[in-house]
């Protein structure tokens with residue numbers, strides 16, 4: 117059983133995760149058009165991760181006997197100035213999502229909803245990893261600002277990332 121307030125907040129986060137998936141797919145399209153296939157592939161994996169996040173919340177809400185209410189997904193940005201601008205926007209977005217997750221934990225604590233609080237701890241940990249991996253790419257892009265050859269090496273490296281589907285818990 118979820119309180120009305122908790123149900124509404126979790127539905128809002130489902131929308132935010134689908135928006136993230138949509139944003140990263142838009143970034144994948146940008147990289148495809150820029151002929152940076154490794155960057156595009158990394159963003160496709162990021163899209164899969166965000167869809168998994170949304171579905172994790174979807175299944176939780178549904179499993180609690182509450183109602184999942186899907187809302188319209190906002191149209192994402194489609195143009196960026198450079199690969200660095202894309203990853204800086206990604207970092208900024210992930211920091212925003214971390215704030216949303218923290219606010220959800222606050223709501224769970226206010227509602228004395230221990231089960232939801234425990235479920236959300238997975239997302240708290242995930243956000244630390246997400247911010248760190250994106251910041252790593254931002255730092256590498258800054259270092260190679262004046263070495264275009266580095267971009268192709270990083271493109272090859274990012275292309276190695278694979279999506280690890282979560283195992284059943």
Ligand code: FEO
Pocket residue numbers: 133136165166169210213246
């Ligand atoms: Fe689902 Fe990247 O946060």
